[in-house]
Amino acid sequence: GAVVSQHPSWVICKSGTSVKIECRSLDFQATTMFWYRQFPKQSLMLMATSNEGSKATYEQGVEKDKFLINHASLTLSTLTVTSAHPEDSSFYICSASLTSGDYNEQFFGPGTRLTVL
């Protein structure tokens, strides 16, 4: 159980275009989803926390107008990279949170590799 999927698994786009990445919790309802970005040989960096039905909370330094997050249901969150540029090329990973006792456990998706040409 507790499976999280992402789509697409990889995407190549031209500079200036927008790209949407979907994150789904397949067998549970997640009130909170998280979006991370990971550059090669670096740690996962939290970009934003997304709660169903409300606006996402962005980490310091992350542009909310560039990385649009929509969490319309308890099983789906989307990240849209608007006007993508080569420096946005990265590995984007989402996670979905499930309360387990006194702890909110996060289950991670397989990631989406974005390459902006």
Next chain:
Amino acid sequence: SQKIEQNSEALNIQEGKTATLTCNYTNYSPAYLQWYRQDPGRGPVFLLLIRENEKEKRKERLKVTFDTTLKQSLFHITASQPADSATYLCALVGDYKLSFGAGTTVTVRA
């Protein structure tokens, strides 16, 4: 500033030996600490969680220790196998958020 440091970027060991990875942190007071495995091009997979009031946790060939005085966690893989080759990440839990270290890549030679 807050920092999470994993001892080395890479660790090469012989099959059957024990791999020991270190995670040190500063300016955090985590209620929990987790270890994850990440394979190339994949998302992290949860391995173990240890609470601040626990000294040690085991799961099959994995062992984690947590010393809140030293602000350090050790992660051991005993009787290592080539299939254990991956990057291992430590993560601190605070305010319902995870903060990750950069990871240590373990390569187990047959």
